[in-house]
Amino acid sequence: MKILYRCQEESWQLLGSDTIDLEISRTSDLDKKQKVLSLYSTASFKIGFNAEIELLAQSYQQYDLKLFDSVHLACAEYAHVDVLLTTDKSFLYKSQQISNLHTKVENPVNWLMEVTSNEFTY
Numbered sequence: 001m002k003i004l005y006r007c008q009e010e011s012w013q014l015l016g017s018d019t020i021d022l023e024i025s026r027t028s029d030l031d032k033k034q035k036v037l038s039l040y041s042t043a044s045f046k047i048g049f050n051a052e053i054e055l056l057a058q059s060y061q062q063y064d065l066k067l068f069d070s071v072h073l074a075c076a077e078y079a080h081v082d083v084l085l086t087t088d089k090s091f092l093y094k095s096q097q098i099s100n101l102h103t104k105v106e107n108p109v110n111w112l113m114e115v116t117s118n119e120f121t122y
Contacts, residue, residue, distance in 0.1 A: 003112055007042050016043035017075040019068060047075040063094050076103040085111060
């Protein structure tokens with residue numbers, strides 16, 4: 001929630017994508033879908049799918065990334081996103097095998113602790 005709050009107050013940006021839209025639309029639990037859509041509404045920009053993203057995604061699949069994971073990563077790289085947050089351990093591990101990425105793929109809890117560590121005083 002802290003990450004989303006920072007996105008809402010505009011000190012950080014939450015980006016969306018056509019791929020995220022598709023994944024949300026495939027959510028069968030209507031209550032869960034509404035909650036996700038509400039949080040997702042804070043996205044300040046949406047990355048549209050294109051041929052360059054498709055080629056990047058295909059190249060990432062050689063690292064055994066799932067289709068949607070490779071597309072999420074390709075969208076982030078295409079848009080020069082600093083960090084892509086995920087709790088998917090397999091995605092985290094496999095993306096770390098790709099040496100030429102601009103985008104860091106991080107666990108949201110670990111990333112938040114790292115970036116806010118100097119904000120807290122004791």
